[in-house]
Amino acid sequence: MDKGILNKCTGVFSPNTFTAIVGPSGCGKTTMLNLLSGRLLSKNLTLTGELYANQKPTNDLNEFGEKIGYVMQNDVLLATFTPRECFMFIANMRLINLNKQEKHAKVEELIAILGLSKCADTYVGNELIRGVSGGEKKRTSIGVELLINPSILFLDEPTTGLDSTTALHVIQFLNKLAKQGRTVVSTIHQPSS
Amino acid sequence: MEETVANGRQFAFKPVDLFELTFVNLNVVAHVK
Numbered sequence: 001m002d003k004g005i006l007n008k009c010t011g012v013f014s015p016n017t018f019t020a021i022v023g024p025s026g027c028g029k030t031t032m033l034n035l036l037s038g039r040l041l042s043k044n045l046t047l048t049g050e051l052y053a054n055q056k057p058t059n060d061l062n063e064f065g066e067k068i069g070y071v072m073q074n075d076v077l078l079a080t081f082t083p084r085e086c087f088m089f090i091a092n093m094r095l096i097n098l099n100k101q102e103k104h105a106k107v108e109e110l111i112a113i114l115g116l117s118k119c120a121d122t123y124v125g126n127e128l129i130r131g132v133s134g135g136e137k138k139r140t141s142i143g144v145e146l147l148i149n150p151s152i153l154f155l156d157e158p159t160t161g162l163d164s165t166t167a168l169h170v171i172q173f174l175n176k177l178a179k180q181g182r183t184v185v186s187t188i189h190q191p192s193s
Numbered sequence: 194m195e196e197t198v199a200n201g202r203q204f205a206f207k208p209v210d211l212f213e214l215t216f217v218n219l220n221v222v223a224h225v226k
Contacts (some may be wrong), residue, residue: 006221015211028221035221036214049219054212067212151212183212 005031009049013152013185016174018178021187029187030073036052036185037070037154038062067151073157080127083116083140088123089143110146113140114173135166139173146177153177155186 006028013019021029034040051058077086087110097143111120116139125131125137159167179185
């Protein structure tokens with residue numbers, strides 16, 4: 001039995017813009033995000049349609065892997081790491097062309113940009129370990145992806161679980177990222193927040 | 194992101210390239226057994 005998940009989706013995600021994908025639960029927002037970020041891989045799925053990266057046809061978005069950042073809905077961070085340690089860990093894994101000093105400088109700059117200076121040495125935490133706030137955790141997750149300086153940033157429900165003020169700050173920050181040249185695409189469950 | 198100077202060195206967090214993604218008539222069909 002075949003089941004249609006996405007049907008004739010057409011659109012453009014442009015640089016310098018923050019695009020929000022809205023819709024009710026189960027309508028395929030996350031599926032679309034996963035598909036367009038090159039993460040939807042399954043033998044049980046058939047994908048058809050046309051994809052263009054900078055107006056050039058492409059079949060495999062994974063070839064743009066270094067240009068694509070993806071922030072998942074759930075913050076996948078080690079609870080016993082601090083934001084600084086998280087960034088340093090990712091810098092060591094992904095910024096292999098930089099030396100130790102350059103990585104440190106980049107991490108410190110990122111902490112300043114994200115406004116995480118006050119909590120940079122606090123555990124990320126979880127249900128059992130007291131740690132940073134929800135907004136700080138989300139900004140840490142975004143920072144992890146920003147370390148590789150992606151041209152296009154996908155975010156799956158970045159405001160879920162945040163209070164309206166914190167959600168507003170996260171969205172304002174994403175807007176700022178978009179205005180500085182990035183293509184920012186996000187699914188949003190509650191546009192009002 | 195704004196360019197800042199850290200330790201006397203300039204780090205640019207600006208994207209290297211602008212990236213436009215266009216998709217036309219995308220369909221995803223799941224084959225359920």
